[in-house]
Amino acid sequence: MSQIRKVLALTGIRSEYDLLFPLLKRLNAAEDFELGIVVSGAHLTPLHHYSVHQIEQDGFHIVAKIESFIWSDSVSAKVKSIGLIIQGLASVLAEEKPDLMIVLGDREEVLAGSMAATYMGVPIVHIAGGDQTDPSEGDVDEEVRHAASKLSHVHLTMHPAHSERLMNLGEEAWRVHTVGNGGIDRLASENGISLEQLAELLGPDVKGQYVIFIYHPLSSAIDMASKEVEIALEALSELNVPVFIGAPNSDPGFTKVLDVLDKFASKPGFHLYRNLPRAAFLTLLKNASCIVGNSSLGILEAPYLGLPAVNVGERQRGRISGRNVQFVNASFNEIKAAVQKALFDKGFSEQAIEDRYVYGDGQMADKSIEILRSLPEKTRLLAKKHIFHA
Missing domain, CATH: 3.40.50.2000 (Glycogen Phosphorylase B;)
Known part of the structure; x- marks a missing residue:
């Protein structure tokens, strides 16, 4: 049997957790991975009815809960929240010593997690990078998404155009993989009530x-x-x-x-x-x-x-x-x-109904776990080269 890889996944809100869930479920059931969940942000608040309980009910091992949510409409509260997550992760990563850390999307948890893991020497798997929005007045999510991608070491994207964009940003091609959207896995496989x-x-x-x-x-x-x-x-x-x-x-x-x-x-x-x-x-x-x-x-x-x-x-x-x-x-x-x-x-x-498969066919988790299995050793993952195009 191959060496067991220890993986931590960081989640801060229900919507992002639901996209992560299909892959987390596969990792949790696999004998060659040891999965732990780090919970932060809105999961731990009454605003989202303590959605951390859903993670517990799903049977995942929560290794840490980082209280980072600040009840305020101000942008400064968001910045302070990022600081709290980084501080919490410094202790968690030092204690857990994971082989990989998974983050998804473009929220503050992703930026905080990517920064902390980079400094702690933990390879980052970023899901849903390379996406692009273009609001006329700008949006911080756009900058956060690309910043997290540049800090990350493996990319699992939702669309071929996203993969191409990451390579145009200088990411090495072997690190970039198009797998689709995990949310479609759930639509394809779960019936609801x-x-x-x-x-x-x-x-x-x-x-x-x-x-x-x-x-x-x-x-x-x-x-x-x-x-x-x-x-x-x-x-x-x-x-x-x-x-x-x-x-x-x-x-x-x-x-x-x-x-x-x-x-x-x-x-x-x-x-x-x-x-x-x-x-x-x-x-x-x-x-x-x-x-x-x-x-x-x-x-x-x-x-x-x-x-x-x-x-x-x-x-x-x-x-x-x-x-x-x-x-x-x-x-x-x-x-x-x-x-x-x-x-x-x-x-x-x-x-x-004619564009059903814009963001994948419901096989994101299957594709992703095989990619994670095939990754090289930690030292090579951490040795990033940025390919700058003339």
Whole structure:
């Protein structure tokens, strides 16, 4: 039997953990890997209903919990949170001495984890690097994603164009692998709960046509977030279709967004849910008629389901997307027209299913674990060469 590799995975929020889950499950079951989870951020807060409990229920070994969430809408709170994660990881990495550390995406945990692991001499596996967004006013996630990639040693990307972008940034080709989006693994392999069970949780509106609304604040436009949410929900209120509203992430601006969501949740036809069990959310997503807002779900996972998506505002602009997506400004009329098209235009519904495999075919975990098995020894992984193109 080959040597056992010790792997730590860092997770800070439910949405990112759900994308990691298929690979973590495979690693946890493999005899040639020893997996430990480092939990931080929103997982440990009431805002996300202590989603650390889901990780425990999934049977993973949590090696450390790093309390890093600061309840504030300020950008400075986010910076302080990064510092807390780095401090916590310094002790964890010194004690655990992993062979690899896995991070995913472009949140603050990824940057903090990549910085700490680099200084501690731990090779980093970065999932979902090389992606690109292009909001007109900028977004810190873009800089964080690419900074984490340059600190990382192995890249598991969601799309061939992302792999090409990383190599254009100077990453060696042997370190870069296109594997797809782990979220699609879950859509392909998990059934969720029954519609009757979902109705018991959320009410009878789930048995007909309905819309999911999820909106996260954009770092460069915090003050606009609550206004954009109000405009979008006012537009949806005129369509007489039930709306199931998800809570925002923990980025600056989230408390003002929550205030607006709470206001609409008291109106007929609007339902606010917070941190639904994974199986319940899967059923909610699979039976939806449209997803509205600015969540990456509309770009990354919805195409696989043929689910129409209306992306409101600047967040997610510039990303590779399927024909299921309509990008609109935060305009009452644009949002209303786009959702009407998604719900009632049969031709649009038919084209939405045509780009199912934009971000993979549900084999991300299988591909990734074989890549991790084939990696060279630690010393070679750490010896990065940056290929600068003339």
